[in-house]
Amino acid sequence: MVMLRVRSRDGVERLSIDNPNITIGELKTLIESQLHVPVSNQVLSLQQNLLLAKTPADRSRFLDMANPQTPISSLKIGHGSLIFLSYDGEREIVAPTRRPSITPAGSFGKKMTMDDLIAKQMRVTRQESPNCALVSFDRDAANAFQHYVNETLAFAVKRGGIMYGTVSDEGKVEVDFIYEPPQLGQEESLVLMRDSGEENIVDAIATGLGMRKVGFIFTQAVGQDKKDYTMSHLEVAQAIELHAEGGLKEWVTALVKIKVNDGGGADVHFEAFQMSDMSIRLFKEGWFEFERKEGEEVDPKVSLMKKDVVVGGKDVKEVDNDFFLVVVKIFDHQGPLSSTFPIENRVVPVTTKAVKTHLDRTKSLPFVKRISDFHLLLTLARFLDLKADIPALTECVHSQSTVPEGYQLLIESIANAGV
Known part of the structure; x- marks a missing residue:
């Protein structure tokens, strides 16, 4: 007896097969009989990304188990192997057999707490569509x-x-x-x-x-x-x-x-x-x-x-x-900001010397373009007032308007301070 694991949107289930040399077509027939998924509705693969495919076109790209004549042994599928199954619609899921509980004499059964009732109602299902487009x-x-x-x-x-x-x-x-x-x-x-x-x-x-x-x-x-x-x-x-x-x-x-x-x-x-x-x-x-x-x-x-x-x-x-x-x-x-200034909290610390290098490299551009980089603005912010200077500068960047001369001089002084 060989036991395979079949992982679908419903979790991992076990599949028993008598012959390890069956074909994929025969494997699908066993899945239909034991797991209640019709052969015509099955897509099988050894690639777990199959479970993230939402449309028939997405699932059609998984071809490793598409040929029904292929022996599963040729794909190195054996005892304990994990196979991924995708299907549409609903199916009957047979829960594993459990030992019967014994009810004490004179009792109508175990009382369920409120937590038990809530847990019984907490159903985890897949969300088919994201909240963003x-x-x-x-x-x-x-x-x-x-x-x-x-x-x-x-x-x-x-x-x-x-x-x-x-x-x-x-x-x-x-x-x-x-x-x-x-x-x-x-x-x-x-x-x-x-x-x-x-x-x-x-x-x-x-x-x-x-x-x-x-x-x-x-x-x-x-x-x-x-x-x-x-x-x-x-x-x-x-x-x-x-x-x-x-x-x-x-x-x-x-x-x-x-x-x-x-x-x-x-x-x-x-x-x-x-x-x-x-x-x-x-x-x-x-x-x-x-x-x-x-x-x-x-x-x-x-x-x-x-x-x-x-x-x-x-x-x-x-x-x-x-x-x-x-x-x-x-x-x-292509967004409104550049990303050419050194980035914060990496192996090499960012200093004001980087500000001068950046301004020198971009001196042919309008000043507002030269400072339209989040990582540069974050470095400059260490020397600026959070409530006054940052809103003023970011408004210039946001509207791509002229940066007041006072702020230009301040930024250039910060750049030159590290030289």
């Missing part, structure tokens, strides 16, 4: 973020940032700059050591530019590439917490990672998601179990709940992370 990244800002991770950190450790931009009435999110707070990145985890003083300045600059926080961006380390998840439980927890804090229904979580291309080389790949409305509700109501006991074995592709929730008709405390991810379409644009 799309996300568009400023090309220079996105490139400056990934280039540092690629060239300096070699994707060996994680890196993160807070995305700022605008949200249109139609729900289109535009990311125009990325603020990188002080942080500690390791292969599996990312700690943002957020400085409230610096972040208040960032928010003030953003407000003056007509922008606000719109999302969170982070990288996955190259060592995570072979892991069996889209986002780990640590990444999901961090993304949900920041989404909830952001208080924006269109909030976007962006993931940057290395993917092997058809030629065997490596490409930097951006993906965008929203954390589902249900995940934010679960977080705010305290359902997630983020604490782990020392030495406890953790499956990174699932998130733990403090109480049972209902997933696919089953009561579970482990929820597949993909249930909380809603895919968002990605576009790019």
Whole structure:
């Protein structure tokens, strides 16, 4: 007897097969009989991204298990292998057999507490559509973020940032700059050591530019590439917490990672998601179990709940992370700001000498263009008044109007102070 694991939007289920040399067509017949998904409605793959494909056109790209005549053994599918299944519509899910409970004599059964009743009603399902129409990244800002991770950190450790931009009435999110707070990145985890003083300045600059926080961006380390998840439980927890804090229904979580291309080389790949409305509700109501006991074995592709929730008709405390991810379409644009000034909180500290270098390099441009860079404005803000100077300068940048001569002289003096 060979046991396969089948992972769908309903979680992981087991499939028993007698012959390890059956074909994919025969495997689909077994899935229909045991898991109640019609053969005509099945799309199978060994690639987990199948579960993120929302349309028939998206699913049609997964061809590794499309030929019904292919023996599963030729794909190295054997005992314990994990197969991904996508299907449309609903199905009957057979819950695993449980031992019958024994009711004491003279009792009508166990009383259910209010918590039990609430848990029975907490159903975790997939959210089919995001709350934002799309996300568009400023090309220079996105490139400056990934280039540092690629060239300096070699994707060996994680890196993160807070995305700022605008949200249109139609729900289109535009990311125009990325603020990188002080942080500690390791292969599996990312700690943002957020400085409230610096972040208040960032928010003030953003407000003056007509922008606000719109999302969170982070990288996955190259060592995570072979892991069996889209986002780990640590990444999901961090993304949900920041989404909830952001208080924006269109909030976007962006993931940057290395993917092997058809030629065997490596490409930097951006993906965008929203954390589902249900995940934010679960977080705010305290359902997630983020604490782990020392030495406890953790499956990174699932998130733990403090109480049972209902997933696919089953009561579970482990929820597949993909249930909380809603895919968002990605576009790019050329925003109003440049991203050529050195970026904060990286390996090399940013000094006023960088201000002079930047101004000298851009001296052929109008002064307002020369200072239209968020990272430059953040460095200048250390020498300016938060309530008077920053709003005045950012208004000039926002409207692309002439910078008063007094501010030009002040900025040039700051630049020359580091020489």
